[in-house]
Amino acid sequence: MANRHLQRSIAMQSLFEWDFRGQEEDKLNAIIVHNCEEFAPGADNFSFVNSLVSGTVSKLEDVDPLISKCAPEWPLDQIAIVDRNILRLGTYELLFGNYEETPPKVAINEAIELAKTYGGDSSARFINGVLGTIYKEMGEPMKDDDADKARERRSDDVKKETVKEK
Numbered sequence: 001m002a003n004r005h006l007q008r009s010i011a012m013q014s015l016f017e018w019d020f021r022g023q024e025e026d027k028l029n030a031i032i033v034h035n036c037e038e039f040a041p042g043a044d045n046f047s048f049v050n051s052l053v054s055g056t057v058s059k060l061e062d063v064d065p066l067i068s069k070c071a072p073e074w075p076l077d078q079i080a081i082v083d084r085n086i087l088r089l090g091t092y093e094l095l096f097g098n099y100e101e102t103p104p105k106v107a108i109n110e111a112i113e114l115a116k117t118y119g120g121d122s123s124a125r126f127i128n129g130v131l132g133t134i135y136k137e138m139g140e141p142m143k144d145d146d147a148d149k150a151r152e153r154r155s156d157d158v159k160k161e162t163v164k165e166k
Helices: 003-020 025-039 047-058 060-070 081-096 104-118 123-137 147-165
Strands: none
Touching: 003 025, 003 047, 003 081, 003 104, 025 047, 047 060, 047 081, 060 081, 060 123, 081 104, 081 123, 104 123
């Protein structure tokens, strides 16, 4: 399992446990540490897990209403706890993620993969539908981006940095 995918999986499991145990923020760090030790023994850098979990929890006031808006037939408290936390994680990455590291389509695909692994039979379709709606509501950022455009953008960024340094 790729490192970032594994860390995203640990982040989702940590959010699941945190939500299941009553959303006590003072226990969040202990949950993350336990899950990192449990699911990735020997690994040493979990900054991505910490960033995803703490970011998602800190932005719940933005994330949860958007999920509710884009899944109006499913009140948030009636969505399966696994699906709810995959949606929270995916929505957080769509809204607040670094598009250079994780483009929107990758965030959606990663959430779908988590749903296939941890969710029920229809979870992947549900996650895809809700996150796809959120992505469209956002105006489909980076929709037409391809590898050449991304390389060009990175090249332009390097040129700008070089100019700033001089």
